[in-house]
Amino acid sequence: MATHEHLTRVEQPRRSLPRPGSGQCQNEEEYRRLYEQSINDPETFYREQALALLDWKRPFEKTFSGDFEGFGDSLRWFLNGELNACYNAVDRHANKHPNDVALIFESDTPGQGYKVTYEELLTNVCQAALLLKSLGVEKGDVVTLYLPTIPQTIYIMLALVRLGALHSSVFAGFSPSALRDRINDASSKLVITTDQAKRAGKIIPTKELVDKALGECPTVTQVLVVERTGEGANYVEGRDINYNQEVVKFGNYCPCTSVDSEDPMFLLYTSGSTGKPKGLQHATGGYLFGTILCSKHVFGVTRGDVFFCVADVGWITGHSHVVYGPLLNGATTVIFETTPVYPNHMRLWDIVDTHKVTQLYTAPTAIRLLRKFGEADIKKYDLSSLRALGSVGEPIAKDVWEWFYENVGRSQCALCDTYWLTESGMILLTTLAGVSPMKPSGAGLPFFGIKPVLLDPSGNEIVERPAEGILAVRNPWPSLGRTIRGDHQRYRETYLKPFPGYFFTGDGATIDADGYVFIGGRVDDVVNVSGHRLATAEVESALIDGRIDNKSILSDAAVVGVEDPLTGQALIAFVCLESWALNDKDHTTQTLTDHCNACVRDEIGKFAVPKKVFIVQDLPKTRSGKIMRRVLRKIVAGKNDELGELSTLSNPQIIDHLISVVQGPKARL
Structure with a gap:
């Protein structure tokens, strides 16, 4: 067993310390107090936090109900509360601070991007919503998006939730057959794509790929095409519509549709490669709450920050930390269309310095790739605007952690190694920037409301520390995906049945004597030698x-x-x-x-x-x-x-x- 006891705790650098008035947890003592409240008095914790962080059209009557014992069938959060995701992410900030920058678009080709203020974002979202409404999109409809990470994608996602409809974002790299399966599973009538996409100097024929998929998608009656290059789109008469030409015909305001807290907000299909795709369905109130809470307390995101998440919008990380997390907190988010090494390996450092990025969130794979180029070029950049670094997607090795912390963060800003899942909807394990001490390669401590446990193969809790076992979560949390669309039995079988009374993460882990969690990888990536x-x-x-x-x-x-x-x-x-x-x-x-x-x-x-x-x-x-x-x-x-x-x-x-x-x-x- 690797106990990780040899790892030295790294204290939080002064640059990452929470700023007074930011709303972020201010120190380790406050973290522990709030964490204990979230576990021992969840009713008070969740009620107070949800009322403080989100704007409710109708306040909820009860904070939560249900547990994992009944396979999660009775789980409900913020019961009978009504709100709108777009209003919380856009309108309330546009009304107070219309000239604040909401989006910074970094296009595939450097120098061709632009900025969008909150007022401009609201206008673009409303125009998109009115266009979608004219096409018959209604509350509860599922619209499939096959779009790259560009501002129009953000406008459309927000426009859909403004109408109470669901977006189902499919990564614009999936094959036509994979796209076909996701369209059919969601029973989408409308698909939205681009004529082409650009990535690392290459052209991706997105519309052509959609056309191939639609040969076996009987429910689709309309395709909305966003012009990205102005080329490559073969328009099918009577079905295909040019987004750019139509959207400008609509007015600047569309009312928000209030939805129940438990109404679904979006589908996101896990990237499984075999069998029927799993469409995880997330509820509006719970997802918004978990996302704003994580963004604020893990990274300290607040108004005036520039958050840069190097992820495609088609994944859960892109949903939560390119789109919703920064915007819910009234910050600026960087929309990154390309790869970290295009047109050269200094692209990220250029962006950080140019836009004074305050938080940089990426994957260990990207960090390892950038490390291959050495440190000499990084030293040419200031990077002093950074207050927090983040790692996501897979366990980060100690060597890689130290390189990122020392050479990019200059040992002067926090490195938050976050552990979470598409299913969880929010970060489950992490260190809080400027608050909790770090341990290289360790996912860290549980986030508010999360009670991680280690189980043996028989489902018995392993209580001694340090110890290793199967990682599960004892108690429900608001942003947990509610079901697999059209197959709740599969949801039960996958996440709740393996260990009744617990949520099964699918990962193995070690918890050390200090309570820090180290992820060992998927249980199916555990071998017996x-x-x-x-x-x-x-x-x-x-x-x-x-x-x-x-x-x-x-x-x-x-x-x-x-x-x-x-x-x-x-x-x-x-x-x-x-x-x-x-x-x-x-x-x-x-x-x-x-x-x-x-x-x-x-x-x-x-x-x-x-x-x-x-x-x-x-x-x-x-x-x-x-x-x-x-x-x-x-x-x-x-x-x-x-x-x-x-x-x-x-x-x-x-x-x-x-x-x-x-x-x-x-x-x-």
Whole structure:
């Protein structure tokens, strides 16, 4: 068991300390007081916070009801309260501070972006809402969006919730077949896309992909097309409508439609690659509450801040921290259309300095990628506007954490390693910027209202500390997704039935003596080697932490488990070398492999050393930065014709390389 007791607590730098009057939790003592209240007196905590943070058209009569015992069927939050998501994110700020900047658009091509004030945002949203209303969009309808991360996407999302309709954002990188499945599952009549999308200098034929999907989507009667490039769109007469030409015909104001707190706000399909897609359905009041609470207390977001979340709007991180979180708090959000390394690896640092970004939120994959370019170019930038850094999407290795903290944050601003899920709707585990001490690679302490527990395989709570086990949550929270659309039984089976009375996260974890939680990775990414249960994320962390002459050996690593006749399961590692190691003639492939294995042996134990190590050029990753480990498992097993859905890969060309490395006897280690 990795207890993480050797990790030193890193105290919060002064630059990250909460500002008086911001509404953020001010110190560790206040965090612990509010946390205890949220667990022991949730009625008071949630009532006071919800009334203070959100504007209600009709105040709720009861704060919550239900628990996990009845498979969550009776869960309700802010009962009989009425509100509107768009009003809370736009109108109330536009009314008070119309000239505050709401959006900063950073287009694919540097220098072609622009800013949008709250007053302008309100106008654009209202025009979009009136257009959608003219097309027959009503409260409760589900509209599928296949859009890139551009301002018009934000306008349309907000316009839909203004009308009480649901948006179902599908990442504009999914294949036509994957898009088709999501449209059909949502029974959408209207699909909204762009003529084309731009990403890293490349053109993505979004409209063409939509047209291919619609060949098998009988419910769709209309397609609204946003002009991004002005080219590439084949308009189908009687079905397709030009958004840009039509939206300007409408007035500047559309009334908000009040909805019940439990009315659904949006669908978001998890990126599972096989089987029927899971459309997680989130409730309006609970989602808005969880999002504004996290944005404010985790990152300290308030009016005057410039929040930069490097995520696509099609994922839950984009929903919560590109769109709703910053806007609910009246801050400025950066809308980032491209990748962190286009047109060069200094793009993020340019944006931070140019716009005086106060919070930067990204994924470990992006951090590892940027680390490969070294520190020299980062030192050319000031970056002193930053008060908080954030990591999301996967566990962050200690080595990567320290590099991000020291070189980007200059050891002067907080690094919040956040753990949450599409299903959770809000951050579950984290450190609070400027408040709670940090532990490198640790997700941190539970957020307000969250009671994490460790379970053994039989569902018994493990109470001693430190300990490791299956991570579950004992108590419900407002932003938890309510169901899987059209398949509540699947929701029960996936999240509530494995351990009755608990929400099953699907992850393994360690909780140390101080109560800090360290995520070990998906339970299905836990392998049993000779009786030892190992989280592959733990082995990956040990590999990435490896050094030769005090220099990092690897820029990235992925470990998968395969069946083994001797040990039950064995570990296979795919690793990417740092540039110096690639070019260093003093070290052979075998010596580098030996060093990697020594790191695992020293950090975890001999039993955890991978059976094979493949040195590769890159790992298969989605555009959101996640490594597609299932692809690696299939390649290792020789099932190259069963790789499944690959349309979300940012680097599909790497597949042939990986196959050749695994199959080529000379490349096999």
